[in-house]
Amino acid sequence: MRRLAFAIAAVLACANAQAAPTRIPEQALAQAAQLREQALADDTGWKVVEALTTEVGPRLAGSEADARAVEWAKARFKALGFDKVWTEPVTFPKWERRGERAEVLGAHAQPLSITALGGSPGGSAEGEVVRFDGLDALKAAPAGSLAGKIAFIDYQMSRSRNGMDYGIGGTVRSQGPSEAIRKGAVGYIMRSAGTDSHRVPHTGITHFDEGLTPVPSAALAMPDADQLARLVARGPVRIRMALDCGWDGSYTSQNVIGEITGRELPQEVVVIGGHLDSWDLGTGAIDDAAGVGITMAAGHLIGQLEQAPRRTIRVIAFANEEQGLHGGFAYAAARAKAGEIPLQHIGAESDFGAGRIYAFNTGSGNPDGSREATAQIAQALAPLGIEYRPDEGGPGPDIIPLASKGGAWAWLAQDGTDYFDLHHTADDTLDKIDPKALAQNVAAYTVFAYLAAEAEGGFGSEAKDVVPPQE
Amino acid sequence: MRRLAFAIAAVLACANAQAAPTRIPEQALAQAAQLREQALADDTGWKVVEALTTEVGPRLAGSEADARAVEWAKARFKALGFDKVWTEPVTFPKWERRGERAEVLGAHAQPLSITALGGSPGGSAEGEVVRFDGLDALKAAPAGSLAGKIAFIDYQMSRSRNGMDYGIGGTVRSQGPSEAIRKGAVGYIMRSAGTDSHRVPHTGITHFDEGLTPVPSAALAMPDADQLARLVARGPVRIRMALDCGWDGSYTSQNVIGEITGRELPQEVVVIGGHLDSWDLGTGAIDDAAGVGITMAAGHLIGQLEQAPRRTIRVIAFANEEQGLHGGFAYAAARAKAGEIPLQHIGAESDFGAGRIYAFNTGSGNPDGSREATAQIAQALAPLGIEYRPDEGGPGPDIIPLASKGGAWAWLAQDGTDYFDLHHTADDTLDKIDPKALAQNVAAYTVFAYLAAEAEGGFGSEAKDVVPPQE
Structure with a gap:
């Protein structure tokens, strides 16, 4: 039943991509400007990062803490008012x-x-x-x-x-x-x-x-x-x-997923997320509690609007990114199997720390009519100090498998100047995150996800084999 | 025999302190200006620090590496052309x-x-x-x-x-x-x-x-x-x-001592040094290979002069400062027992990292006539960015026991802004030292030690119980 509905929507989505250029309606841009200012003043992202790094701490994929992180993420999605919260299994070798x-x-x-x-x-x-x-x-x-x-x-x-x-x-x-x-x-x-x-x-x-x-x-x-x-x-x-x-041996963890259900095209999803696992040496603050916090907060803020977004906002806390994008592959494989690639309206993962976002772009393996819409989103992001770079970027790690199957991606480039001071070390801890820079990230993801969800037309998602560009 | 000579000299030294104000001769000031520029261009200090931290590495008092450090220091003093090199035992509990x-x-x-x-x-x-x-x-x-x-x-x-x-x-x-x-x-x-x-x-x-x-x-x-x-x-x-x-149990390490013999008053010694031991977590670069390097280099540079300094320059790599100034206490106790406190013309330890020296002073527990000479030395240090602060300072850690017995001290205050980022941690490693700042330290110690050795008159050393000021 569910697959039938999706299949029909997929046909419509493909038709859209071939039709008139994708546009963001004016009233959505006005709403996004409000959301942007609200997000800059909001500390939901920080609280999520603080809680995950403090209460769970290091969470190596397959460890006891991995299971605690999954329970934590489910509870957090619910507490943040997401309409649907569920998990999808991800199996991998355990190290x-x-x-x-x-x-x-x-x-x-x-x-x-x-x-x-x-x-x-x-x-x-x-x-x-x-x-x-x-x-x-x-x-x-x-x-x-x-x-x-x-x-x-x-x-x-x-x-x-x-x-x-x-x-x-x-x-x-x-x-x-x-x-x-x-x-x-x-x-x-x-x-x-x-x-x-x-x-x-x-x-x-x-x-x-x-x-x-x-x-x-x-x-x-x-x-x-x-x-x-x-x-x-x-x-x-x-x-x-x-x-x-x-x-x-092997271990089965979970992608933990929370959704804000769309009002018109609920089966079409804007995917944003970070990865829930971390290496074991630090508490995984910049890698990648930040990504989880940024995208959970963005989903939450959109979910607080009086009117739900046109499409669904799907926030994913991916399992075991660190050891081979296992969560990203599982998610993409499940969508491909279900014929849902065209329903993956656009996807973005935040997995490069918590430095300010400075550039934006979208892409797909498909020539499409979304350039104007991308420029419109970029314009809404510009007050955050974000530049439109139409020839750059690529999908974040856990979005690569989806992009490889034809899904459209967005690129929200974070300033990683200090990222490799901390990456995969014991020093990846909460104190390294600037709450203001984190809020800028939340604002950017909120604006992007909301506007992408409101778009009239798509960003090129279509089921086909693609070699996505490197981010 | 040796003790008799020292006793006679001590009487003379005391007499000097009560006499006319201590002065630095003009030709010594001219020589010091040359030494200062030479030291700034010299990398002996850096090489010493590099060698000690690399070849010996961490050297916890009482460890196998403590013994290696003692052998290393003896060899280094000899290689740097010191006239006399010897060790004096320091016994302490081993942790x-x-x-x-x-x-x-x-x-x-x-x-x-x-x-x-x-x-x-x-x-x-x-x-x-x-x-x-x-x-x-x-x-x-x-x-x-x-x-x-x-x-x-x-x-x-x-x-x-x-x-x-x-x-x-x-x-x-x-x-x-x-x-x-x-x-x-x-x-x-x-x-x-x-x-x-x-x-x-x-x-x-x-x-x-x-x-x-x-x-x-x-x-x-x-x-x-x-x-x-x-x-x-x-x-x-x-x-x-x-x-x-x-x-x-207990362990016997060594204070390792190298001397440049004085030309006129060889029994009177300007004591400079650092401590040879370190904590075990890092390689003890700022704490205190720097002090060893700075003072070995200063002694070496003075030792290269055509004319030996008036008094002896005695450089000490103190044993086990970290666990209770054991080397400093052993040195002071031996001098007191030998009646040699008045022969300890003045002493300074470098043990606050390798940041630039910004202030200078001298002191003793004895009213003396050395203010003018101190000001003269300060003037010779001024081109290094060093300020005379006549009311501040105190002896470095291993000089405290000597100062407590009446020995005069000099204070060469290092910029410790970053010192407690590294102090006693695994991060105390060579890469944290700026070779230029280290050379400025060498220049300052060279100038100070040389001019103190050339002084006509003393800085107040006299055998008596003193409570030295905190550095």
């Missing part, structure tokens, strides 16, 4: 961290501050350290040259507003271990993919290519990478690393 | 840290970042947390009111150039545990005595009053203190803390 340490051996004996990369096997590795400036240098090492040794990639990420250097830093993390194994290494360490200078190493998921036997793989805090580089420059250095971590 | 953790129990279960206070016993404590704003609030708690509970003093130090609020923060650390025990507490935790916002708790020595049974005592990182305060505000919170640490 655990129990302990980790490393030390320089010999004449310069001293501990090193490290953290296992997500997905690393447990175990010990001891050997001489061979330092490389980057992944290419490791790739260029002769076959077998690292036999019995520990590879150390010492790439220093640079700081920028859009965090673009994480493209390299993240690759050092994801591909470094497999490259090291191919050269014979018994362990892998890297300078953390980050921009800080504290003894708080950055974790993050890695993987091992098929056919390789995984080795203990970890990241060093920045001062420790500096230290190891200095020691290696003096002569051969042996280290020992001992990681107590690893995979342990 | 070890092997591990530590804490966690919130129950509905909000999560780990807390803590570190044991130096001197804490090992063991576990579990109980409800009772939060106090400061030490006075804990003192005001009814007797027995903390039976079975864990006291939490949540005092936030404020930031300042002279670090004056450490007076309160340090007292929370030193007196808090005993007060907690008196009220029946089974454990003690405090917000770290610091000014940062990272997951790097600040350790530091505490003590337990006579007749009390020590309980596990630790400091929380700032974000963890914030978190615990938020949780306590929501309702009763139980935590468990498990510290693996404690006292283990």
Whole structure:
């Protein structure tokens, strides 16, 4: 029954996309201006972030705290007056961290501050350290040259507003271990993919290519990478690393979803969200309680309007983004299976901290008539210091699977200048969030989601295979 | 033989102090101006700090690394061309840290970042947390009111150039545990005595009053203190803390001493130094490899002059400052026993990081005629941005015992604005030091030590009991 209704709506939605250019009605723009000012003065987003980081704390996917986070999110959606609240299962392999340490051996004996990369096997590795400036240098090492040794990639990420250097830093993390194994290494360490200078190493998921036997793989805090580089420059250095971590079966968590039901096209949904899971080292404030708080608050504020929005606002607290967008894939797969991709009017995830939003755009894999509407939304966002960048952007992580299936996306670019100081570290805690910047984010998501929901016409969602641009 | 010579010199030194005002000869001032510029361009201080923090790393008093640090310092003094290098034994109780953790129990279960206070016993404590704003609030708690509970003093130090609020923060650390025990507490935790916002708790020595049974005592990182305060505000919170640490017999380390022998009054010594030990969490860069580097470099630069200074420059890398000025007490006790206090022409320790020096003064417990000479030295320091503050200052930590016995002291006040971000934490690492600021310190110590050594007349050193002013 439900699928039939959706199928009919889908046909209509596709028809819309081919018709007249999408427009935002004037009265909606007026309402959005009010919502914007209201959101700037509202602390719902902050309260959500405060509560999630304080009451649940770190919430590694698959941990006891993951289950607590799901219950917390359900209760919060209800308390914030969402019309419907439900969960959808997300199953994934479960990885655990129990302990980790490393030390320089010999004449310069001293501990090193490290953290296992997500997905690393447990175990010990001891050997001489061979330092490389980057992944290419490791790739260029002769076959077998690292036999019995520990590879150390010492790439220093640079700081920028859009965090673009994480493209390299993240690759050092994801591909470094497999490259090291191919050269014979018994362990892998890297300078953390980050921009800080504290003894708080950055974790993050890695993987091992098929056919390789995984080795203990970890990241060093920045001062420790500096230290190891200095020691290696003096002569051969042996280290020992001992990681107590690893995979342990599978776990089923939940995408937690709250909706503000649309008044005219309730089956068409504006998807906004953040991810509910975090790494275990910090309390996941910027990554990604902020995203959950921003989008829950936006949904709540829209839900407080006298007149419900034209389409449904669907806020999703995604499960296990950190270890492979598991929540995002589950959501997209379920929509595709149900033929609901065309009903995913547009989607946006907030998952780049809590810095001010400075740019906006929308897109899809489909030529569509939404440029004017996008410009209209951008104009409504402009008083927040947000610029329209028609040629930039891409979907947030958990929206990528949806965009890959043809769903339209919105890009609300956050200032990430400080993001990689904190990302995936113990330092990702509530005190790092500026409540005013958070409120600016809430205002932007509220305006965007409301106007997208009110649009006459669509943003290009259509069921087809797409390679979405990188955000 | 040696003692007789010293005794005669002491009489002369005393006579000098009562005579005409102390003066710095013009040619010495000219030489000092050259030294100052040379020091600003010299990287000896930086190299020393780099080597000590890298090659030895953390060097907790009594640890294996303490012994390595002593060997390192001897070798470094020799390599830097000091005329005499020797060690003097310093015996103290040995305290070890092997591990530590804490966690919130129950509905909000999560780990807390803590570190044991130096001197804490090992063991576990579990109980409800009772939060106090400061030490006075804990003192005001009814007797027995903390039976079975864990006291939490949540005092936030404020930031300042002279670090004056450490007076309160340090007292929370030193007196808090005993007060907690008196009220029946089974454990003690405090917000770290610091000014940062990272997951790097600040350790530091505490003590337990006579007749009390020590309980596990630790400091929380700032974000963890914030978190615990938020949780306590929501309702009763139980935590468990498990510290693996404690006292283990005694240990004999060494004050390591290098001298540039004076040309006219070699038995009179200008004492400058830093402390060689560090806490175990960081590599002791600002606390106090900087002090060792600054003063070794100053001695080295003076030692490179064609003509040796009039008096001897004695650079001391003091043993175990952190756990009770053990090196400073040993040095002063040995001088007092040998009747050499009057020969300690003047003393200064650099132990407040590596920030630029902004103020200068000298003092002693003795009315003396050295004001004019102090002003002359201040004038030679002025091009370094250093102000003469005739009513301020006091001896550095390891000089306090000497000053207490009548030794004159100099005060070279460092900018400590950032000092308590790093002090006694894992974040006390080389990257936190600005080489240019370090060179300014070297220049200041070089100028001061050289001019003090060249002075005609003394700064008031005389064997008598004195209560030195707080620095």
